[in-house]
Amino acid sequence: MSDQPLNIVVGFYNYADVQALEGYLRDTGITILSAVQDAQRVFDDAVNLEADAVLLCPQVTGYRHQMILDLLLHVERPIPTVGLVEATSDDGRAMVSAGAKGFVTLPLDETQGNKVVVMLRQAVDEAHKERQQGQVKTRAVPSSRLQAWQEKVITIWVPKGGGSTRTTLAVNLAVALSHAALGNQPTCLLDFDMAKGDAHTMLGFTANPDYAARHGWPLLERGLFDLVTWTASRWGQQGEGAITPVLLRNYTARWGEDSQLDLLPGLYAPHQADAREFDNRQMIYQMGRRIIEVMRQMYAFVIIDVGQDFTRPLHRAALEAANEVLVTVPPTWTAVVDAANAMPPLKHRLGDLGKFKLVITRYSAEFGLSEKEIIQEVGLPRLVTIPHDAVVAETAINTHTPFVLTDEGPLGESVRELAANFLPYLAEKRRRGRSLFAGLKKVLVRES
Ligand SMILES: Nc1ncnc2c1ncn2[C@@H]1O[C@H](COP(=O)(O)OP(=O)(O)OP(=O)(O)O)[C@@H](O)[C@H]1O
Ligand SMILES: [Mg+2]
Structure with missing residues (x-):
């Protein structure tokens, strides 16, 4: 796995999670480009700001599983998603079956905080390999697909x-x-x-x-x-x-x-x-x-x-x-x-x-x-x-x-x-x- 700088967009529900996340991402080469609470914004920011990955809480407004694939199959480059889910819920599994590359659970403690770094890097590597090997077909998704x-x-x-x-x-x-x-x-x-x-x-x-x-x-x-x-x-x-x-x-x-x-x-x-x-x-x-x-x-x-x-x-x-x-x-x-x-x-x-x-x-x-x-x-x-x-x-x-x-x-x-x-x-x-x-x-x- 490389240590290249990565840029991510975070879709969050509770701002305290973003603050905790910032702490764990410090000095890892992973930067938060934008943190928003609305699915449409997550999607648009990830595409327009050229994010490498998305860390996504399924409680963001307007969330639908479909957006995970829409991002992953984005024509220009894959944008993989990692779930940010409540430990007590089944959301993580549901997101993975919808195409997410993995998930971490809330609250973000030391273990989950370290996991998030590894998981984001893995997600990006995996998505790029898949794309290179032609395992996934891209889709011309209009940038505002969720509004289409x-x-x-x-x-x-x-x-x-x-x-x-x-x-x-x-x-x-x-x-x-x-x-x-x-x-x-x-x-x-x-x-x-x-x-x-x-x-x-x-x-x-x-x-x-x-x-x-x-x-x-x-x-x-x-x-x-x-x-x-x-x-x-x-x-x-x-x-x-x-x-x-x-x-x-x-x-x-x-x-x-x-x-x-x-x-x-x-x-x-x-x-x-x-x-x-x-x-x-x-x-x-x-x-x-x-x-x-x-x-x-x-x-x-x-x-x-x-x-x-x-x-x-x-x-x-x-x-x-x-x-x-x-x-x-x-x-x-x-x-x-x-x-x-x-x-x-x-x-x-x-x-x-x-x-x-x-x-x-x-x-x-x-x-x-x-x-x-x-x-x-x-x-x-x-x-x-x-x-x-x-x-x-x-x-x-x-x-x-x-x-x-x-x-x-x-x-x-x-x-x-x-x-x-x-x-x-x-x-x-x-x-x-x-x-x-x-x-x-x-x-x-x-x-x-
Ligand atoms: N395009 C069609 N051409 C011919 N027959 C049709 C067509 N569409 C449905 N039917 C038939 O009409 C019958 C009644 O259909 P359906 O049960 O959908 O009606 P409904 O309005 O829901 O009735 P109900 O009052 O029982 O709720 C069914 O036997 C169905 O196969
Ligand atoms: Mg009827």
Whole structure:
């Protein structure tokens, strides 16, 4: 290992740690170029000040694991990250699996202080070797990659049940945003449908031990119902504070190996919403708002599937907290009229409906209603039209493989196009066309 001077950027949470760090770095040839508390600043300073490495506390504002790889794969030179984490947390391991070269724990005592010096030097050496040997592919990351798109809460809703394809769209959009071959963003799918949750079944999970045994489907141990009942028992004393990132992680399930998708499974059966806890509408509404707020800090995207009645507390929370509401309307007069009728009362409650966008779904001109008629009746701007294709849609459910990963036809394309609205670089990938599908196929072949 060389003793060359190294320049680093530090992303810190507690200033006392920076002071301790300065002490341990004295006379080591390692200089702190900048110490900041915000992920975007860490990223920009590391790139613009030409840092050799980053020492990063995952509690910095706006932190996401993705930034570790973005820095390491920076085109001009690799910028490796070393984690600066609480000893009692699991953050270090998580950062390493996201590409960090190692981590030291807080508080910085003598041992950790010496370790930081060794680790930073090792990280830089290792990253340079990898780059020279061509083991990593660089990525043209815009210098403000973290700002190139915005984190979003997207709620999928329509005031009509049955065949409105809400859950189908929520599941496929969440997979498009999170799968390694597509959006590759940390994404959480919240199943807030108070009538009954379907998202888990669509993704191939079950809450029924009998199904799990017979079909080999992964068994869910917890979901929304358990989260609500547990939190309700502490609500009186702790209020919102009862819901923390650590708590929420206990209730989500990771979907697939090649995606960054976590699911909060919904209600397993309609009778769960009859439980005593759900009678307290104000509490359920506040819990819903709080769950969304905490999830928003943990993920780049939060996708929420809700049921048709916008007055039910979790549905209302999801509509109010969303940055975007996608209203899925199939080409049937009953659906179109229901959607049109819901708009005035909704406007009365929420005020501006600017975030509401129309998604025409299951569309075929043969059904006798034109896209133009639907847009005019509902009175919302249309984002995308998703074509009718029952064979692809039903097969995807029955094979537990969302069609956005498998369908090269117009149905898969339409949802990838929708996802690209929220992640501009997906649009680029789509333009490159076929190569994307070659990549996807490889991933899927490996999975099966
Ligand atoms: N583009 C499509 N073309 C044809 N059929 C579709 C399409 N998308 C979804 N479907 C089918 O429509 C049915 C209903 O879908 P989904 O469960 O997503 O609707 P929903 O609005 O969530 O309904 P619920 O009221 O049960 O929550 C499913 O059988 C699904 O396969
Ligand atoms: Mg549904």
